[in-house]
Amino acid sequence: MANSMTRCFLSYGLGVIQDQDIRPQIQQAYDDAVQMTTTIQDIFTAEEIPIPVGFTNQDVNIKAKRLFQDTFFLDYINKMGKLGTAQYARYHSGSSRQDIRAFFSNCISQSSAMYDHSTETKLAKGLLIRSPYIAISNKVEHAGNKQYFSGVNPFSDTRSLNAVEISHLSLNMETNILGVMISTAFGQTAASQKVREYMLKGKDMAKKHIKTFGKLLAGSDIQAPMTWDSSIVDSTDAPFSDKLMMYHMSLLSASGIGNYGLAAAQSLRSDLAMTYPRLAADIAQFTKDGADIMVKNGWLEVPPQAADRNKLIKQKRK
Structure with a gap:
């Protein structure tokens, strides 16, 4: 269901994106969603499990006017790549069958690659938001007392x-x-x-x-x-x-x-x-x-x- 939704979402994006640095990555993310959806459908069919309705072309109007700037779609697949990598890792660790584990391993690789490529593109375009940076101590430290956990006590x-x-x-x-x-x-x-x-x-x-x-x-x-x-x-x-x-x-x-x-x-x-x-x-x-x-x-x-x-x-x- 999630991948059929993603396919619809990105098919609209492909209709409005003009940036030629961003478009190939959206196309790859779209292709990955289609491939994942097809593989899951094949697994369900083989197991005689009803295939979810999910989302179809009836749920997207690829001719609609532009709603997002091109940079949004780049940031979108970047966040989805990060979330997808963690989510598929949980699915993988909860699976026993070899073919299911292999499928989720492939999903992890695709999500990780999507995050990596989109991060590099954001960096090249000056769009990457730098994570907070702190100075690191040159020695190992230990909590000196219970005040290390304090945060709600007004007297400490x-x-x-x-x-x-x-x-x-x-x-x-x-x-x-x-x-x-x-x-x-x-x-x-x-x-x-x-x-x-x-x-x-x-x-x-x-x-x-x-x-x-x-x-x-x-x-x-x-x-x-x-x-x-x-x-x-x-x-x-x-x-x-x-x-x-x-x-x-x-x-x-x-x-x-x-x-x-x-x-x-x-x-x-x-x-x-x-x-x-x-x-x-x-x-x-x-x-x-x-x-x-x-x-x-x-x-x-x-x-x-x-x-x-x-x-x-x-x-x-x-």
Whole structure:
């Protein structure tokens, strides 16, 4: 489903992109999504598993007016390459069959290559946002006392952020910046008033999270990543169906919750460990609201699930 959505999203991009440095990479990402989708369909067919409906040409209008600048698509595949590499690694480590492991290994390689190539192009074009840089001590250090974990106690000093915490804050700021851009674009073009309102809510939430992360970085005199709001133009001509846009937001929300969970687990300052779950709760409620809209419109396609044994027993009794 995700790859069929990506195929639709990038097919529109191929119709509007003019930059000849960016276009070949979007074409490769599109080809990868098509190939992955076809392979999964073949596996499902062989196992007699129903193939998800996913997304088709009915969900994209490749003739729609330009909604994104070319640089947006470069940043988009860069972020998707980063997220995809981590996601496929989890799928790979949870698989036992040799052919499935081989498939996910190939997906990891393709996602990693997409991230590498898009990063090099962003660097060459002066578009790469440099990650925060800190001076490294010339000796190994150990926590001197429990104050190392302090962050919410008003009667103790809060230590500066460490490298791992800075990395997570920076990454989550970047993904929320992408969320602002996508929710803005989707809000401009959605047909349904409910969907437009939902996208506006997502935009406001992402901006709130960006502000929170930026404040935490600034507290240690760390420069926050810049925004890319200029990558969206003022078109209201819809390239995508409301169904596709809602599904895309659900994927971004799921990735956000996963990123926050990992960041909370690896952050040693107590204020960070408390902030991430609170913000994750915001996303969880946002996701629930989105699922309600999708259910109401018949857009929520669910994966296979285990049989309800209690229900079968009750039916047998009747």
